Amino acid sequence: MKTTLIRQAEIITMNQTEETFTGDVYIEGDTIKDIGSSLSYPEADHVIDAKGKVLTPGFVQTHVHLCQTIFRGKGDDLELMDWLKKRIWPLEAAHDEESVYYSAMLGLGEMIRSGTTSIVDMETVNHTGAAFRAIEASGMRALSGKVMMDKGDEVPRALQETTTGSLQQSADLMAAWHGRDNGRIQYAYSPRFVISCTEELLRETARLSRMHGTRVHTHASENLGEIDIVEAETGMRNVVYLDHIGLATDKLILAHCVWLDEQERRIIQERGVKVTHCPGSNMKLASGRADIPALLNAHVCVGLGADGAPCNNNLDMMNEMRLAALMHKPDHGPTAMDARTVFRMATIGGAEAMGLENEIGSIEVGKKADLVLHDLYDFHTYPSYDVDTISRLVYSATRADVVMTMIHGRIVMEDQQLKTIDKDTVLREADSSIRRLIGRIPELAGASVPEYDQLSSHSG
Numbered sequence: 001m002k003t004t005l006i007r008q009a010e011i012i013t014m015n016q017t018e019e020t021f022t023g024d025v026y027i028e029g030d031t032i033k034d035i036g037s038s039l040s041y042p043e044a045d046h047v048i049d050a051k052g053k054v055l056t057p058g059f060v061q062t063h064v065h066l067c068q069t070i071f072r073g074k075g076d077d078l079e080l081m082d083w084l085k086k087r088i089w090p091l092e093a094a095h096d097e098e099s100v101y102y103s104a105m106l107g108l109g110e111m112i113r114s115g116t117t118s119i120v121d122m123e124t125v126n127h128t129g130a131a132f133r134a135i136e137a138s139g140m141r142a143l144s145g146k147v148m149m150d151k152g153d154e155v156p157r158a159l160q161e162t163t164t165g166s167l168q169q170s171a172d173l174m175a176a177w178h179g180r181d182n183g184r185i186q187y188a189y190s191p192r193f194v195i196s197c198t199e200e201l202l203r204e205t206a207r208l209s210r211m212h213g214t215r216v217h218t219h220a221s222e223n224l225g226e227i228d229i230v231e232a233e234t235g236m237r238n239v240v241y242l243d244h245i246g247l248a249t250d251k252l253i254l255a256h257c258v259w260l261d262e263q264e265r266r267i268i269q270e271r272g273v274k275v276t277h278c279p280g281s282n283m284k285l286a287s288g289r290a291d292i293p294a295l296l297n298a299h300v301c302v303g304l305g306a307d308g309a310p311c312n313n314n315l316d317m318m319n320e321m322r323l324a325a326l327m328h329k330p331d332h333g334p335t336a337m338d339a340r341t342v343f344r345m346a347t348i349g350g351a352e353a354m355g356l357e358n359e360i361g362s363i364e365v366g367k368k369a370d371l372v373l374h375d376l377y378d379f380h381t382y383p384s385y386d387v388d389t390i391s392r393l394v395y396s397a398t399r400a401d402v403v404m405t406m407i408h409g410r411i412v413m414e415d416q417q418l419k420t421i422d423k424d425t426v427l428r429e430a431d432s433s434i435r436r437l438i439g440r441i442p443e444l445a446g447a448s449v450p451e452y453d454q455l456s457s458h459s460g
């Protein structure tokens with residue numbers, strides 16, 4: 001079993017007492033075996049001298065779409081329903097096995113490079129096996145699933161599926177991938193959002209989740225236009241409807257939750273539903289500001305995520321932490337969402353949202369070795385004297401300061417060099433894939449200038 005000793009790092013443990021100290025971490029296989037101020041393991045296969053550097057738990061992004069990474073820059077300056085119907089759905093419909101694979105690799109490379117070690121990922125309708133193959137090869141820890149959408153207007157033909165077909169494909173993918181690599185890869189049922197799903201599909205998903213304990217990952221209450229449609233179709237608020245059909249449980253991960261009312265917040269709190277905050281995406285799509293401080297006050301588990309590359313346009317947790325810390329202060333005052341609260345969301349909070357708080361999210365003996373080393377010896381992160389290191393990480397540091405990423409005990413980036421992903425190949429294939437996809441969509445071929453459709457954007 002491969003062993004690694006990381007020596008003399010400033011360790012931000014994020015354990016129960018949020019202890020920080022300078023010391024060593026010893027890793028055997030995929031697990032942290034020992035932590036101390038001066039460990040001696042002369043037989044370690046690999047020793048990392050981390051003197052002067054900061055070791056943190058790897059970042060957990062609880063909402064991303066790997067299949068959309070090659071759409072980066074293809075959906076700028078649109079609001080949600082236009083963004084979906086004019087850009088994202090046609091592009092997803094044009095995907096093939098290879099383009100999904102390289103789109104996933106592009107996103108995985110970006111995230112490993114910026115210190116993300118776990119993701120909750122939603123794929124497209126087809127070719128999800130290719131995304132799982134990329135996840136497997138990259139070394140990323142992931143909870144992922146094919147998107148389910150058995151209804152909806154203006155959905156391209158290739159994304160239209162039947163209720164039974166959607167459920168069967170999900171079951172097949174789950175059988176093939178859930179639990180792979182000693183649990184590193186897990187499956188989540190992933191209905192796109194209420195608008196895209198029949199009640200039958202959602203009820204069956206809820207039943208399967210209850211029966212197998214499977215997690216369910218979906219979007220909810222992202223945009224005012226979206227919740228109007230849900231209310232018109234179901235007569236209920238979005239989260240009330242999810243509760244009505246049995247989906248609101250502690251296995252449910254809800255992305256966005258921008259437009260909740262008091263009753264919906266109470267359902268989320270009482271059922272133990274997990275929420276993902278996506279500040280970059282919510283601002284870029286002009287969706288609104290989720291009241292995250294209120295959810296945290298109600299002890300709701302909130303994780304952080306970049307969402308897809310075409311609505312952000314990065315998958316960078318350092319950036320997302322900074323946005324999460326800043327965007328709520330104008331409404332809630334300067335002490336809202338302090339650096340420590342945000343850092344907790346990015347690590348142990350995300351782990352809890354995935355149901356993995358006993359395995360990842362903090363640096364503790366017995367936990368999986370998902371670790372990130374930051375080099376804060378630079379102009380933009382100094383002075384260091386008497387400044388809380390977590391403040392430096394959230395407010396000053398960037399992805400350029402991430403020097404080593406370890407997932408499941410395996411070093412996937414060292415000295416800023418990716419070990420599992422060939423950068424030149426992935427960048428080349430990402431370009432050739434998006435060129436091929438655009439060639440399949442006549443309406444997009446000349447659409448590099450974004451247009452803002454005033455008529456279909458919501459009046460609110």
Ligand SMILES: [Zn+2]
Nearest residue numbers: 219255307308
């Ligand atoms: Zn999303």
